[in-house]
Amino acid sequence: xxxxxxxxxxxxxxxxxxxxxxxxxxxxxxxxxxxxxxxxxxxxxxxxxxxxxxxxxxxxxxxxxxxxxxxxxxxxxxxxxxxxxxxxxxxxxxxxxxxxxxxxxxxxxxxxxxxxxxxxxxxxxxxxxxxxxxxxxxxxxxxxxxxxxxxxxxxxxxxxxxxxxxxxxxxxxxxxxxxxxxxxxxxxxxxxxxxxxxxxxxxxxxxxxxxxxxxxxxxxxxxxxxxxxxxxxxxxxxxxxxxxxxxxxxxxxxxxxxxxxxxxxxxxxxxxxxxxxxxxxxxxxxxxxxxxxxxxxxxxxxxxxxxxxxxxxxxxxxxxxxxxxxxxxxxxxxxxxxxxxxxxxxxxxxxxxxxxxxxxxxxxxxxxxxxxxxxxxxxxxxxxxxxxxxxxxxxxxxxxxxxxxxxxxxxxxxxxxxxxxxxxxxxxxxxxxxxxxxxxxxxxxxxxxxxxxxxxxxxxxxxxxxxxxxxxxxxxxxxxxxxxxxxxxxxxxxx
Numbered sequence: 001x002x003x004x005x006x007x008x009x010x011x012x013x014x015x016x017x018x019x020x021x022x023x024x025x026x027x028x029x030x031x032x033x034x035x036x037x038x039x040x041x042x043x044x045x046x047x048x049x050x051x052x053x054x055x056x057x058x059x060x061x062x063x064x065x066x067x068x069x070x071x072x073x074x075x076x077x078x079x080x081x082x083x084x085x086x087x088x089x090x091x092x093x094x095x096x097x098x099x100x101x102x103x104x105x106x107x108x109x110x111x112x113x114x115x116x117x118x119x120x121x122x123x124x125x126x127x128x129x130x131x132x133x134x135x136x137x138x139x140x141x142x143x144x145x146x147x148x149x150x151x152x153x154x155x156x157x158x159x160x161x162x163x164x165x166x167x168x169x170x171x172x173x174x175x176x177x178x179x180x181x182x183x184x185x186x187x188x189x190x191x192x193x194x195x196x197x198x199x200x201x202x203x204x205x206x207x208x209x210x211x212x213x214x215x216x217x218x219x220x221x222x223x224x225x226x227x228x229x230x231x232x233x234x235x236x237x238x239x240x241x242x243x244x245x246x247x248x249x250x251x252x253x254x255x256x257x258x259x260x261x262x263x264x265x266x267x268x269x270x271x272x273x274x275x276x277x278x279x280x281x282x283x284x285x286x287x288x289x290x291x292x293x294x295x296x297x298x299x300x301x302x303x304x305x306x307x308x309x310x311x312x313x314x315x316x317x318x319x320x321x322x323x324x325x326x327x328x329x330x331x332x333x334x335x336x337x338x339x340x341x342x343x344x345x346x347x348x349x350x351x352x353x354x355x356x357x358x359x360x361x362x363x364x365x366x367x368x369x370x371x372x373x374x375x376x377x378x379x380x381x382x383x384x385x386x387x388x389x390x391x392x393x394x395x396x397x398x399x400x401x402x403x404x405x406x407x408x409x410x411x412x413x414x415x416x417x418x419x420x421x422x423x424x425x426x427x428x429x430x431x432x433x434x435x436x437x438x439x440x441x442x443x444x445x446x447x448x449x450x451x452x453x454x455x456x457x458x459x460x461x462x463x464x465x466x467x468x469x470x471x472x473x474x475x476x477x478x479x480x481x482x483x484x485x486x487x488x489x490x491x492x493x494x495x
Contacts (some may be wrong), residue, residue: 002178003179004202004206005203012129013102013105016126016158017159027104028047028076030047031044031096031116034084034085035085041055050072051072054070055068062082063081065095065470066099067080080096080100090402095402097125099471100124101124101129107155109158110155113160114163121159122162126178128471128473129155132473173481173485176292176481180284180287186280188262192234192236192263193260193262196241197239200243209245212242215237215239222330224240224350225330226335227240227312229321229337230340238312244306245293247302252361252362254304254305255307255308255356257285260310260347261314261343262280263315268316268320268322268323271341282368283368284462285458285462288462288478288481290307291481292307292481301492308354308355309351310347312347326423330353333424335426335427338426338428339428345443349446352443363451366458368457369436372434373436374459380404381461382457383406384408384456385437385455387451387453394484401482403479408436411438411441414438414441417431424445462477
């Protein structure tokens with residue numbers, strides 16, 4: 001069940017299906033590696049005779065990301081490099097399969113075997129094969145020999161010898177990541193709070209989730225001052241979406257919270273114009289949490305999950321929140337708004353406070369929150385803060401699935417910087433240092449002491465402004481969907 005939502009079109013260049021043998025006429029996808037004495041061809045069911053000699057003849061090295069095409073006895077063979085043969089792991093396989101998938105646009109049928117693991121192979125193929133066509137004209141995107149065709153050409157890849165359970169789990173994960181990518185890639189004039197909440201309803205119906213949507217009137221009646229403060233400058237009012245997966249016999253409960261700023265101008269504290277178009281990605285946290293709870297439902301994880309997703313558009317206008325305004329968050333904490341471009345923590349604080357009312361055992365929140373995350377950790381590594389045990393579990397989960405993450409502290413010396421002379425706290429500090437950590441400290445004020453919680457800053461990892469690599473496409477990456485699903489799965493195993 002791939003997710004079908006009413007948004008501008010996207011496509012995937014790969015469709016994987018399990019099988020017992022390579023169909024006639026299939027291209028063969030073969031992993032290779034780089035050894036001490038040159039390229040190595042691991043023992044795989046589909047590798048044809050003479051492959052090693054042919055690869056040596058064309059100078060192939062087996063390095064990570066290398067894709068080589070050969071014609072052997074009339075069969076197209078496509079090899080993909082795994083890198084150093086002594087360091088091959090699941091992530092190397094994922095990346096290699098993803099690199100191969102990105103080259104299959106002219107291949108109708110292919111086959112691959114699973115000696116290196118069903119999950120990494122299938123995830124790599126489906127994630128690497130993702131393309132976002134969006135609103136491009138059909139003349140640029142679609143096959144002109146078939147005017148009725150509304151989808152990009154798809155390569156059918158037979159996964160030979162795939163265990164059904166492992167295959168199905170990998171498909172669910174990949175489809176969930178691609179759903180998050182679709183949402184983050186969608187232009188803001190097509191995905192604004194009300195519309196986004198409607199799309200979440202479509203996903204909820206498909207995945208078997210319960211959904212509740214609070215509109216601006218209900219938000220005001222119930223005191224969600226942070227969400228309203230961010231959304232009040234836009235003609236498109238905010239929403240708070242509550243999704244629930246509640247299987248019978250579920251043990252401990254997990255709350256998920258994700259930032260859903262459908263476009264971020266910075267508000268009155270206006271951002272520079274250069275690159276502002278990428279701020280369609282500022283709802284990446286909410287997209288990841290929507291995809292994660294949908295994946296949990298499809299995987300039938302035996303845990304209750306409540307996702308609280310605040311949605312707003314941060315715009316400058318005569319009704320927008322000003323620097324120096326004081327707002328009252330859900331639950332009563334007051335905050336002085338120093339910078340309206342530090343808006344994510346305002347909507348998240350409301351959602352966290354509401355989620356904690358239900359006493360979850362764990363709370364996992366994620367957001368494209370601070371530019372300071374990129375300064376500290378770069379474009380591909382998330383920063384994880386919060387309760388030490390959960391924080392460490394999440395960072396380890398991210399590294400396990402190939403979504404790099406690193407634990408970060410909450411600083412005692414920033415406690416004084418959080419204080420405001422006219423409110424309980426303020427939303428930014430004056431220093432240029434530790435901005436990612438200050439944001440985490442702000443959010444910590446809305447979590448009860450007895451709740452284990454973690455904040456994942458994915459300002460860099462959720463968006464790839466460079467070229468595709470491995471199974472990661474340009475633009476939306478879908479991070480940290482797989483990290484969250486892995487972490488929740490581990491929490492279930494702890495019960």
